[in-house]
Amino acid sequence: MALLKIEDLKKYYYSGLFKKEVHRAVDGISFEIGRGKTLGLVGKSGCGKSTLGRTVLRLLEPTAGRVLFDGQDISGFKGSTLKNLGTKMQIIFQNPESCLNPRMKVYDAIAEPLRLHRLCERDEERGRIQELIEAVSLSEELLFRYPGELSGGQLQRVAIARVLGMKPEFIVADEPTSMLDPLVQAQVLFLLKKLQNDYGISFLFISHDMQVVDWMSDEIAFMEEGKIVGFR
Known part of the structure; x- marks a missing residue:
């Protein structure tokens, strides 16, 4: 059984008088991702890739369709049920600064989700954070920097460590290396591959870079104007 199954997923935005104008950002998409597998999602800017990723994670409410995670329909989850799901399904953003408080040291940035979701006891926290910083190949001395x-590249690794701390089974990686120079980009991609092998994580890997997606993915979906137009 697939870890993630998407059935006829839609996300529409309405505008104009009486909502007569419709923007079909995600328009009837279906796919599956197996455990420990990566589906690459390729398309031009504005085709709906990021909207699809956020709708899958329920960061955006779907207009229609179903999202099944581990065989359970999560499309209607709300409140604490949806919050609890957040530890299993996570996102890595294009810009790591969007999830890091500039006034918070790296240690506290990584500790924040652990505390929020009560994923470890306070006396275990330091050891857990050391494990996470080592897992993303960063020096412990960086923990007390801003x-x-x-x-x-270091910021993106910190963002990945935050996500990894919640022990997710599925991650949407939304253009996670597009803002990095080629050498650092390669290092982060190798890191994601290693983490997948070590922890069995499934990925929806979103990018406009076909070469990167081809290297990262077990299967590739091509998106145009809100629709999947083919798989490879």
Whole structure:
């Protein structure tokens, strides 16, 4: 059984008098992702890739369709039920600064979701954070620096460590390397592959870079104007 199954998923935006104008950002998409597998999603800017990723995670409410995670329909989850699901389904953003508080040191940035979801006891926290920082190949000395003191590649690794701390089974990686230079991009891609092998994580890997997607993915979906137009 697939870990994630999407059935006829739609996300529409309405505008104009009496909502007569419709923008079909996601228009009847279906696919599956197996455990420990990566589906690459390729398309031009504005085709709906990021909207699809956020709708799958329920960061955006779907207009119609179903999202099944581990055989359970999560399309109607709300409140604490949806919050609890957040530990299993996570997102890595294009810009890591969007999830890091510039006034919060790296240690506390990684600890924040652990505390929020009560994923470890306070006396276990330091050890857990050391494990996470090592898992993303960063030096422990960076834990007590602020985000503004880190490079782009280091910031993305910190963002990945935050996500990894929740032990997710599925991650939407939304253009996670597009803002990095080629050498750092390659390092982060190798890191994601290693984490997938070590922890059995499934990915929806979103990018406009066909070469990157081809290397990362077990299967590739091509998206145009809100629709999947083919698989490879």
